[in-house]
Amino acid sequence: MPSPTPEPRPSRRRRWPWIVAVATLVAAGAGYWYWAGRQPDASTAVPGAGAPGAGGGAGGRGGGDPSARALPVVAVAARKGSIDVYINALGTVTPRNIVVVKPRVDGQLMRVAFEEGQVVKAGALLAEIDPRPFQVQLAQAQGQMAKDQSLLKNAQLDLERYRTLLSQDSISKQQVDTQEALVRQYEGTIQTDQANVDSAKLQLTYSRVTAPIGGTIGLRQVDPGNVVHASDANGIVVIAQLQPISVVFPIPEDSLQRTLRRLATGESIAVEAWNRDQKVKLATGKLLTVDNQIDTTTGTVKLKAEFANADLALFPNQFVNVRMLVETLPEAILVPSAAILRGAPGTFVYVVKADKTVTVVPVKLGPVQGETTAISSGVAPGDVVVTDGTDKLREGAAVELITRDAQAAPAPGAAKRGPRGDRPPGSGPPGSGQKRDKSGG
Numbered sequence: 001m002p003s004p005t006p007e008p009r010p011s012r013r014r015r016w017p018w019i020v021a022v023a024t025l026v027a028a029g030a031g032y033w034y035w036a037g038r039q040p041d042a043s044t045a046v047p048g049a050g051a052p053g054a055g056g057g058a059g060g061r062g063g064g065d066p067s068a069r070a071l072p073v074v075a076v077a078a079r080k081g082s083i084d085v086y087i088n089a090l091g092t093v094t095p096r097n098i099v100v101v102k103p104r105v106d107g108q109l110m111r112v113a114f115e116e117g118q119v120v121k122a123g124a125l126l127a128e129i130d131p132r133p134f135q136v137q138l139a140q141a142q143g144q145m146a147k148d149q150s151l152l153k154n155a156q157l158d159l160e161r162y163r164t165l166l167s168q169d170s171i172s173k174q175q176v177d178t179q180e181a182l183v184r185q186y187e188g189t190i191q192t193d194q195a196n197v198d199s200a201k202l203q204l205t206y207s208r209v210t211a212p213i214g215g216t217i218g219l220r221q222v223d224p225g226n227v228v229h230a231s232d233a234n235g236i237v238v239i240a241q242l243q244p245i246s247v248v249f250p251i252p253e254d255s256l257q258r259t260l261r262r263l264a265t266g267e268s269i270a271v272e273a274w275n276r277d278q279k280v281k282l283a284t285g286k287l288l289t290v291d292n293q294i295d296t297t298t299g300t301v302k303l304k305a306e307f308a309n310a311d312l313a314l315f316p317n318q319f320v321n322v323r324m325l326v327e328t329l330p331e332a333i334l335v336p337s338a339a340i341l342r343g344a345p346g347t348f349v350y351v352v353k354a355d356k357t358v359t360v361v362p363v364k365l366g367p368v369q370g371e372t373t374a375i376s377s378g379v380a381p382g383d384v385v386v387t388d389g390t391d392k393l394r395e396g397a398a399v400e401l402i403t404r405d406a407q408a409a410p411a412p413g414a415a416k417r418g419p420r421g422d423r424p425p426g427s428g429p430p431g432s433g434q435k436r437d438k439s440g441g
Contacts, residue, residue: 347365
């Protein structure tokens with residue numbers, strides 16, 4: 001029986017052209033979609049944007065909602081106001097007066113009359129040295145003077161007799177002259193004896209050691225019973241005057257003339273002392289004097305300030321950060337320090353224009369006080385500067401002014417009243433090296 005003839009199968013060559021056609025259509029559609037998405041929307045293009053996504057905001061591609069291209073920022077209007085100009089320095093606390101109390105005479109230390117850390121007044125008794133050797137010296141000097149006084153008295157009586165005899169022509173003039181010389185000799189001896197008595201009294205006084213100045217007593221350097229000498233290097237104790245107290249600090253020679261001009265007016269220059277991390281103000285005082293020469297090795301000159309130190313917040317040899325107010329600028333242009341950036345243009349800010357776009361404005365900085373910076377040039381009062389949201393900004397980027405709580409702010413004209421916001425970390429335009437100005441607070 002003959003086998004049945006198989007049914008013919010569809011040829012694969014007939015399917016291949018259809019597969020190629022479908023793939024070509026899919027590729028063409030995908031390419032068109034990609035090309036259309038890369039084209040900027042003319043109705044929402046940002047002036048000055050020179051690269052895809054520059055100033056484009058969210059998405060950066062496609063013809064999305066135009067409002068999505070505006071970047072939310074916080075801006076504040078520059079204003080006029082006064083700002084204080086400070087000079088910062090590292091100072092060393094020094095006592096107003098400091099004395100190493102040493103004995104004036106040699107002898108055994110019999111008694112110590114002070115407590116360590118005690119506050120004493122000038123003239124207070126501190127220690128006693130054995131006075132007996134000096135009492136004996138005084139008695140000897142007084143006895144010698146009494147003897148010489150008797151000899152002087154006798155010589156004076158003989159001189160009177162010789163003068164009487166000379167008037168009667170009973171003795172020669174030479175005898176009278178000799179007696180007069182003897183009297184003058186005894187008078188000189190009495191003067192020497194008196195000096196010896198005074199010296200012995202002074203030595204006896206020095207056996208009582210008293211405080212030469214008022215101040216705080218340090219640690220005792222010698223114990224009772226030891227023999228002390230006037231040549232001892234450590235002495236008996238150290239007294240430092242802590243109220244008031246001084247701080248010595250250097251300033252650059254470029255700031256010297258401004259300081260001297262302020263001193264010449266007779267006004268008191270305020271000086272503040274802060275702790276090491278500059279978070280706690282220890283005391284407030286005034287500038288006392290300026291040194292008479294500049295240190296050629298450092299290019300600085302030393303200044304001395306005085307502090308009442310009523311609470312003893314300052315201590316000798318303590319290091320403190322000093323802030324000295326040297327000037328107040330009354331009509332300075334002020335902006336928040338958060339608005340100051342650094343990059344390829346140098347120091348600059350982003351200024352919001354009337355069409356809600358930003359422009360880069362180079363500025364020259366003045367003094368800084370806290371979170372406020374003075375602008376010497378580049379910004380005028382009323383110019384709105386961006387303080388928050390600068391990390392994604394570019395020249396000509398469209399922005400939307402918001403407040404700190406992310407609510408929409410009024411128009412740029414009304415926004416000049418200055419909504420403020422926190423300063424976020426930022427990075428700048430590609431290749432510009434934009435970064436926050438660290439000097440601005």
